[in-house]
Amino acid sequence: MKRTHNLLLILFMATVLLSCGEKKEKEQPKFMQKEAVPGLHNKATVFFQPLPESASNEANPATDAKIKLGHVLYFDNRLSKNNTISCNSCHNLATYGVDNKPTSPGDAGELGPRNSPTVLNAALHIAQFWDGREPDVEAQAGGPILNPIEMAMPDSGAVMQRLKGIKGYQELFKAAYPDDEDPFTYQNLRYAIGAFERQLLTPSRFDKYLAGDKTALTEAEQKGLQTFIETGCITCHTGPLVGGNMFQKLGLYGSYAELTGAEKDDLGKYEVTGNENDKYIFKVPSLRNVEKTYPYFHDGGVEKLQDAVKIMAKLQLNKELTDEQANSIVTFLKSLTGEVPAQYKEAPDMPM
Numbered sequence: 001m002k003r004t005h006n007l008l009l010i011l012f013m014a015t016v017l018l019s020c021g022e023k024k025e026k027e028q029p030k031f032m033q034k035e036a037v038p039g040l041h042n043k044a045t046v047f048f049q050p051l052p053e054s055a056s057n058e059a060n061p062a063t064d065a066k067i068k069l070g071h072v073l074y075f076d077n078r079l080s081k082n083n084t085i086s087c088n089s090c091h092n093l094a095t096y097g098v099d100n101k102p103t104s105p106g107d108a109g110e111l112g113p114r115n116s117p118t119v120l121n122a123a124l125h126i127a128q129f130w131d132g133r134e135p136d137v138e139a140q141a142g143g144p145i146l147n148p149i150e151m152a153m154p155d156s157g158a159v160m161q162r163l164k165g166i167k168g169y170q171e172l173f174k175a176a177y178p179d180d181e182d183p184f185t186y187q188n189l190r191y192a193i194g195a196f197e198r199q200l201l202t203p204s205r206f207d208k209y210l211a212g213d214k215t216a217l218t219e220a221e222q223k224g225l226q227t228f229i230e231t232g233c234i235t236c237h238t239g240p241l242v243g244g245n246m247f248q249k250l251g252l253y254g255s256y257a258e259l260t261g262a263e264k265d266d267l268g269k270y271e272v273t274g275n276e277n278d279k280y281i282f283k284v285p286s287l288r289n290v291e292k293t294y295p296y297f298h299d300g301g302v303e304k305l306q307d308a309v310k311i312m313a314k315l316q317l318n319k320e321l322t323d324e325q326a327n328s329i330v331t332f333l334k335s336l337t338g339e340v341p342a343q344y345k346e347a348p349d350m351p352m
Contacts, residue, residue: 036219037226041209044225047234048242050207051288051338055123055198060138062195065175068348070196072172073189075347078162080107080151087144087193091119093345096292097200102300107152114266115300118293120340121286123198125244130298131269132247132283138194142186156186163189168351202289202338206242209335217335224332227325232317236284242336244286250298251280253318259311262301291334305330 035041056062073079074087090104091097097118104116114130119137122128128140144150145159153159163169164184176192177183208216217225228234237243250256250268257265269278282298295301296308309326313319321329 035214036217036222040222040226041212041214043229045210047229047238048206048210049240050210051121051201051203051240052124053201055121055201057123057136057138057194057198060191060194060198062198063176065172066177066192066195067199069172069176070192070194071344072348072351073193074196076350078166079145079153079159081153082107084108085151087119087141088347090116090144090150093119093200093340096120096289096340097122098293100294102295104150106147106150110149112149113264114298115295117285118289119197120200120202120338121241121244121288123194123200124241125283125286126246127283130282131272133269133272136194137197138190141193141197142190159189160184160186166351172351196344199341199344202340204288204336204338206335217332220328220331221335222332224328224330225335227328228332231313231319231321231325231329233312233329236316237287241286241288243284244288246284247281248284248316249280250282251315254315256280256297256311256315259315260297260301262299264299266298268298287333288336289338291330291337305333309333 077083077086077089079086084107085105090099092099097120098116102115103111103113105111117130122140123137126132128134128137129143134140134143142156145153146156163173173183173188177188180188205216228237236246236248239245247269255265256262267279269281270276272278290296291305294305295303296305297311302308302311306323306326309329310321313321313326
């Protein structure tokens with residue numbers, strides 16, 4: 001009987017040890033996890049960093065009241081001359097901060113000259129607009145409202161006069177700027193929209209991968225990341241945004257207009273500065289959410305992401321990618337898709 005008891009005790013202890021071993025295996029530290037592509041994680045962290053948790057601006061400290069005001073202004077059609085469009089019309093937060101059109105119609109239906117880039121994560125970019133003519137989202141926010149093709153308001157005074165006549169805005173502006181004798185200034189409007197846009201960050205599975213979870217990307221996505229790096233896409237697309245942090249000439253090895261059949265040969269930053277060295281210079285776009293922000297390039301002239309990848313490889317790297325290579329890169333790029341913060345995605349109640 002004693003021998004049976006001892007045998008049962010040994011079996012019990014063995015079972016406990018085995019289960020502990022299994023638990024250890026399951027709870028293996030992330031940095032110890034087996035990689036689908038050995039050494040890729042270390043290489044990736046040289047070129048990319050996780051998206052920061054915030055996009056603050058010391059000159060425009062965010063408060064709940066300021067963000068709330070900016071959220072309302074962003075969705076309000078009354079910022080356009082004929083009350084037809086809002087910021088959200090061209091930068092629709094329900095469709096990843098774009099309208100998925102080559103170029104966007106303005107207040108009177110006239111199309112703008114360039115594609116409307118996504119507002120998501122834009123606060124972290126080196127500059128705003130394709131030609132980088134504004135330094136930050138606060139400066140950018142005031143431009144389209146006064147642009148004659150876009151929202152077409154005659155001047156900033158007319159904008160503020162219209163808003164001041166709305167009782168709900170009197171309360172919102174006072175709450176956002178309690179220390180201002182007259183909070184109804186165009187700078188305050190720009191800063192409120194800017195404070196709101198700084199909340200629109202979209203981390204994805206790629207951030208988990210960079211942070212050490214080597215299983216956050218599938219094997220196919222990791223192979224796509226490897227192809228992305230080895231092809232040379234990291235020449236321009238690096239950092240937390242996978243782009244958005246530098247300017248580059250479009251067409252180092254050919255003409256964009258000739259390769260794509262574009263009707264207009266856009267001169268980029270040159271059209272702002274008049275400097276010969278700025279011809280065909282554009283801000284490198286971020287590839288965050290690129291799967292969702294079609295059509296592509298400054299003119300919205302390319303519909304498919306696979307085609308855009310091939311065009312970039314040819315124009316910027318002088319490489320002809322196979323369908324397999326382009327598709328592999330696209331598989332990786334889809335891992336950059338995040339989610340728009342739910343509390344900001346829908347239009348708030350408009351002040352009356």
